[in-house]
Amino acid sequence: MPVLNIIQAVNDALKLEMRRDPSVVVLGEDVGRFGGVFRATTGLHEEFGPDRAMDTPLAESGIIGTAVGMALYGLKPVPEIQFADFIFPAMDQIVNEVAKYRYRSGGQWSCPMVIRSPYGGGIRGGHYHSQSPETHFIHTPGLKVVVPATPEDAKGLLTSAIRDPDPVLFLEPKRVYRAARGEVPEGEYLVPLGKARVTRAGHQVTLIAWGAMWHEADQAAREAEAEGIDVEVLDLRSLQPLDVEAIEHSVLKTGRAVVVHEAPRTCGFGAEISALIQERCFLHLEAPVLRVTGLDTPFPYTLENEYLPRAPRILQALRRTVTF
Amino acid sequence: MPVLNIIQAVNDALKLEMRRDPSVVVLGEDVGRFGGVFRATTGLHEEFGPDRAMDTPLAESGIIGTAVGMALYGLKPVPEIQFADFIFPAMDQIVNEVAKYRYRSGGQWSCPMVIRSPYGGGIRGGHYHSQSPETHFIHTPGLKVVVPATPEDAKGLLTSAIRDPDPVLFLEPKRVYRAARGEVPEGEYLVPLGKARVTRAGHQVTLIAWGAMWHEADQAAREAEAEGIDVEVLDLRSLQPLDVEAIEHSVLKTGRAVVVHEAPRTCGFGAEISALIQERCFLHLEAPVLRVTGLDTPFPYTLENEYLPRAPRILQALRRTVTF
Amino acid sequence: MRRTTEPRELRRRENGAAKEAAAPKAEAERYPLFRLLAEDGAGAPAESPLADGELLSLYRWMVLSRQLDERMVAMQRQGRIGFYIGAIGEEATVLGTAAGMQPGDWIFPCYREHAAALYRGMPMAALFCDMLGNAADLMLGHQMPCHEAWRPGHYASISSPIGTQIPQAVGAAWAARIKGEEMVSLVYFGEGATSSNDFHTGLNFAGVHKVPTVFVCRNNGWAISVPRERQTASETIAQKAVAYGIAGERVDGNDLLAVVAATRRARARAAAGEGPTLLECVTYRLEGHSTSDDPKAYRPVELVEPWRKKDPLTRLRRHLTERGLLAEAGDQKLLAEVKEEILAAIKQAEAADPKPPLETLIQGVYAEPMWQQREQLEEVRAAIALDPRVANPRHQS
Amino acid sequence: MRRTTEPRELRRRENGAAKEAAAPKAEAERYPLFRLLAEDGAGAPAESPLADGELLSLYRWMVLSRQLDERMVAMQRQGRIGFYIGAIGEEATVLGTAAGMQPGDWIFPCYREHAAALYRGMPMAALFCDMLGNAADLMLGHQMPCHEAWRPGHYASISSPIGTQIPQAVGAAWAARIKGEEMVSLVYFGEGATSSNDFHTGLNFAGVHKVPTVFVCRNNGWAISVPRERQTASETIAQKAVAYGIAGERVDGNDLLAVVAATRRARARAAAGEGPTLLECVTYRLEGHSTSDDPKAYRPVELVEPWRKKDPLTRLRRHLTERGLLAEAGDQKLLAEVKEEILAAIKQAEAADPKPPLETLIQGVYAEPMWQQREQLEEVRAAIALDPRVANPRHQS
Numbered sequence A, B: 001m002p003v004l005n006i007i008q009a010v011n012d013a014l015k016l017e018m019r020r021d022p023s024v025v026v027l028g029e030d031v032g033r034f035g036g037v038f039r040a041t042t043g044l045h046e047e048f049g050p051d052r053a054m055d056t057p058l059a060e061s062g063i064i065g066t067a068v069g070m071a072l073y074g075l076k077p078v079p080e081i082q083f084a085d086f087i088f089p090a091m092d093q094i095v096n097e098v099a100k101y102r103y104r105s106g107g108q109w110s111c112p113m114v115i116r117s118p119y120g121g122g123i124r125g126g127h128y129h130s131q132s133p134e135t136h137f138i139h140t141p142g143l144k145v146v147v148p149a150t151p152e153d154a155k156g157l158l159t160s161a162i163r164d165p166d167p168v169l170f171l172e173p174k175r176v177y178r179a180a181r182g183e184v185p186e187g188e189y190l191v192p193l194g195k196a197r198v199t200r201a202g203h204q205v206t207l208i209a210w211g212a213m214w215h216e217a218d219q220a221a222r223e224a225e226a227e228g229i230d231v232e233v234l235d236l237r238s239l240q241p242l243d244v245e246a247i248e249h250s251v252l253k254t255g256r257a258v259v260v261h262e263a264p265r266t267c268g269f270g271a272e273i274s275a276l277i278q279e280r281c282f283l284h285l286e287a288p289v290l291r292v293t294g295l296d297t298p299f300p301y302t303l304e305n306e307y308l309p310r311a312p313r314i315l316q317a318l319r320r321t322v323t324f
Numbered sequence C, D: 001m002r003r004t005t006e007p008r009e010l011r012r013r014e015n016g017a018a019k020e021a022a023a024p025k026a027e028a029e030r031y032p033l034f035r036l037l038a039e040d041g042a043g044a045p046a047e048s049p050l051a052d053g054e055l056l057s058l059y060r061w062m063v064l065s066r067q068l069d070e071r072m073v074a075m076q077r078q079g080r081i082g083f084y085i086g087a088i089g090e091e092a093t094v095l096g097t098a099a100g101m102q103p104g105d106w107i108f109p110c111y112r113e114h115a116a117a118l119y120r121g122m123p124m125a126a127l128f129c130d131m132l133g134n135a136a137d138l139m140l141g142h143q144m145p146c147h148e149a150w151r152p153g154h155y156a157s158i159s160s161p162i163g164t165q166i167p168q169a170v171g172a173a174w175a176a177r178i179k180g181e182e183m184v185s186l187v188y189f190g191e192g193a194t195s196s197n198d199f200h201t202g203l204n205f206a207g208v209h210k211v212p213t214v215f216v217c218r219n220n221g222w223a224i225s226v227p228r229e230r231q232t233a234s235e236t237i238a239q240k241a242v243a244y245g246i247a248g249e250r251v252d253g254n255d256l257l258a259v260v261a262a263t264r265r266a267r268a269r270a271a272a273g274e275g276p277t278l279l280e281c282v283t284y285r286l287e288g289h290s291t292s293d294d295p296k297a298y299r300p301v302e303l304v305e306p307w308r309k310k311d312p313l314t315r316l317r318r319h320l321t322e323r324g325l326l327a328e329a330g331d332q333k334l335l336a337e338v339k340e341e342i343l344a345a346i347k348q349a350e351a352a353d354p355k356p357p358l359e360t361l362i363q364g365v366y367a368e369p370m371w372q373q374r375e376q377l378e379e380v381r382a383a384i385a386l387d388p389r390v391a392n393p394r395h396q397s
């Protein structure tokens, strides 16, 4: 199997799906002739032409707004938002239109699309090139939210997202865009949405993460093992639909949980997971569910390592949890 | 003391603050000559003229965008968003500009303003006139989020919000805009931000709500009392800053908690409260923190009563909690 | 602080809003008002784009639209429906544009174009079920009244947020071109919506990619309480086309003939690959914004009176009479028929169960409900079983 | 599906982007390019808005801007700063507009106008501290390089999202008018930003309320990889003013004299209560978008060459020389001085501690930190105490 990074895996999935299904189109700022500022859409313009790999004017609301119309008309648009920080001009189209179109028309219409966007910090981007806005979209019924951590999942999940009948926000962990490399199956490859991945089995504490922070969680778990702490690591992969069974299953076993995310803590997805765990595993919990997260501040520039919930902080939380 | 409804109390606070401080201005769609579609700004245009009670073109992004500039220049703008459902076109200005202006300039600048907006359901408004979007803004560091439940608090909290050095989203419970009537102190009246109100003392279970749902919580608590369940009711009033001490204090006493909100459950503010309670009161909890909330769907039109977490459903949750 | 620094010109412009023929300025000259039929409907039109039968049929649609609006407002007052927003005074704009398109073209409505939904084949009873949000509502009781969708007639779903449909209409027509299909989309919006983000991006995207869309601005003079003069300083709406390098045209929106002719022109340009057109239809909102609104609070009746004289229905009726297509008796008969049709449809709609089944709470959120929706539906069902007040509007003891 | 249905004209327009003098169309004629100095700087200008001293001083600012950009790019390549975005080729636009305003006027920058910050009195070392995000950074290390703010010079805070500053500039000038103060705001943005929501609302609000703002579009031909032709179908940017009923003007952005004169005109109109102006400065982005960008991947060098010949610095230098204000020796001396000034400031900036103190993590989020920020800061502090890797870029064992 070829070894790819996440950008290459995304590109591979797009190319294969565009070959397979003529209704799949990509659009966005710089995605056409140039192939995207991260080069995720490289080669699509050449292979599929300007009608299927479209440069748009600089307006996220227009990108998503026109994508809605395309989806209604039977295309499967895969719009790119250049950085997740720049998704907010399109918020109205996403929250009030994309998410509600099927519901409000009583199922007469739907507008499935995959909104791709690099998210997250750790690349010296400051607060306008580092945000993790997943909460906004998980809190918007009608949307699905998917975040791969590895090249293999990037390909498999993106393929599934493109074939999904619902609109999906596909957040790509740009911190490990190139750094995360791995074997990726050639040709058609699907990973179902809504299934978490147990990346390490353990009995003492459940460590829940996704995207770029899964790599930190994984490292923390390895360091914890060296200290004799036996950690089960879950990579959620899809935040909505959420594999709550996998979480329950693991926590019922371990009785302890730590959840990690980059976004600010307050009302981050960690809160929801914490709430769900205590609702569903209350009598089995031996320690409070801990959250290792970004701070309730914008994402800083210089002190971004202090801000990010990286392995050393996760390790400390694991220690605190098992000794509670 | 005069008896006012919430609209009148809001109007009273605006009028007094505009008299007191010439830098306070209101702006928005229909807020000037007409006095607002809910009439909350009635009389301001007459008394203060078109320079301080301004009709704007139909663009929420422009309303907030220009308000930023006004605030930078030393005015204290109080923009109105006609319905909270229509705040999303302004999302970029709010999340990326208003919330981050002080932080990003290292405190050289700030742009305090009070964004007023009626929110919530129960008025046969369907999903475009019923949303409760507080999560989006609580999750945005740099913003404060305030929600009064009573006319008295509407006046006192709005006055404090206008004098606050930080930007505040002031969500007004339109379901009880006119129905909630009560005595309101005349003249200058402030209620500090960040202090919850214990509206009923009790020992068995803590019931947490705000805004329109506080009225439902209050009724549920009264019905519960009739059944011999002793409920302590908290009206949070301000979601950010959050009076976590009041919550802790109550739950350490009761060992049980139920939280109520209209917004969809997943990633609603109830999740954050639930997470905070189990982080801070873990060893004192005798039952899982329950959430009685809107569904993870858009807000429906016909079945809105089934959707809203009203007193009968809250009562059932109280029963479940005390018998856990 | 100075008492009033609001620009004098703004106040002047506004006060002058009633006066019709302000001295035309440069842009207004570049975008003259296209009109075929005299303002009072008298005399022969400059040109007549419609055959007699089409003309009579469209007149009937306009009468139906007016009757529909009046009946619905009455029903709202009676508490039989929750809300209504209609097109009284704007019938020629709505039906003329709808009639100027081809049947395969897609329509993206704003919220006043219910007559266009019917014109596109939506059964009237289905429309009323939407007004009622009942068990037979195609929208499953999910939306407020007046937010209908009718897919078989290529009539897209209405949403309340202003302007959102504009780029969507562009996307659909763009998609059709990509697929090699000759479809032109038409999108409705008010002059207030020209201030929205989505107006800007919709027209700009369409301009760059020469997308075949007809942008119909129903310039009815008001956005709730805000008059056009406070909405934009541009003298006309049509001239906004200049910003996007596209065609703009200003048409008398109360002149059915002119509206049909201008729409056909715009459609032909679009289909020929010559790009989109911004069509400003100058008309007037004769009534309140909706049943929630009483315009007396902000709009002097003197402003409205001149426009009542320009009622598009009266104007067309006179033309039809002069053209020998309609006699008093025939008109009465047509009116009676239309009323009958509406009453029958209301009766049919009101026969359905007023509440959609509980499952509709979670239908259409996703293609398939997720565990959250399923669990929450069961929670509500169980709660109702325990206490029927859960489902009742009034639950207070 | 058809292979390529993209409008032929779009491709044609784009391919023709290199050709300079396309047949002027209607709008371009209405918005002719205002120019005072010949393209090669030769001969006497049509008019000369600047006294000799001002002219020389602005020339020095332009040289400084160029030197600054070149030095910063070099430092980024050396890994001494993380990112840079400059104005090479656009110096006449940036400094001409800045110089055309009054000292009390407020400037709302985009992200290429660092020279305007310095012109407004920001100490150069302070600018470099922002580039470094160090302990002496006025922005407390919160922002990426090139996102400076300088309140004493009425130079607002830069943010990355495109267009947001536009309505903000309008709000500030509107506030000044309300307060009865004569302040005109100036706002910078690229031609790409004209597609943004905020461009539309900013200009529309300003038009309706006749707000004294000068909108400066640096039309540098590119928005990262997207050429102007794909950004909007309007022939000029200036004509977009028509949509808002405001003044529009097109000026040669590489002609310092013309830019100063046009800015003064626009400012005077604004101050006289005649409303805002959209000033299109036609210039060119000679280099990559930023240090993160390599334009070779999307921009043929042939497109750039003609513009190199129109370098605003060379052009002005020739004018100064012909005017007898500058000799070769003087120019060399000036260059050396400027370089020295920059190096000294860099040295000063680099002397500060590279990391701001930990407390800056929570400073400026609110006027006073709330309990969440305070608790979380302590968490991080405690975590670092336990394991210093928490604060280190590389923590992998």
Ligand SMILES: Cc1ncc(C[n+]2csc(CCOP(=O)(O)OP(=O)(O)O)c2C)c(N)n1
Pocket: B029, B058, B060, B082, B086, B089, C112, C160, C161, C162, C189, C190, C191, C192, C193, C194, C218, C220, C222, C223, C224, C285, C289
């Ligand atoms: C984004 C948004 N903001 C505000 C509103 C409230 N609102 C509903 S209709 C309306 C006025 C619309 O005026 P116009 O576009 O001229 O259409 P008309 O009603 O005159 O047909 C407003 C402000 C809304 N629906 N959506």
Ligand SMILES: Cc1ncc(C[n+]2csc(CCOP(=O)(O)OP(=O)(O)O)c2C)c(N)n1
Pocket: A029, A058, A060, A082, A086, A089, D112, D160, D161, D162, D189, D190, D191, D192, D193, D194, D218, D220, D222, D223, D224, D285, D289
């Ligand atoms: C809302 C938003 N979308 C996308 C971006 C990414 N981006 C940064 S600069 C840029 C191009 C801007 O072009 P233009 O406005 O012409 O300014 P220039 O860089 O040419 O000065 C883009 C797309 C952004 N910063 N903000």
Ligand SMILES: [Mg+2]
Pocket: C190, C191, C192, C218, C219, C220, C221, C222, C223, C224
């Ligand atoms: Mg209107």
Ligand SMILES: [Mg+2]
Pocket: D190, D191, D192, D218, D219, D220, D221, D222, D223, D224
């Ligand atoms: Mg540019």
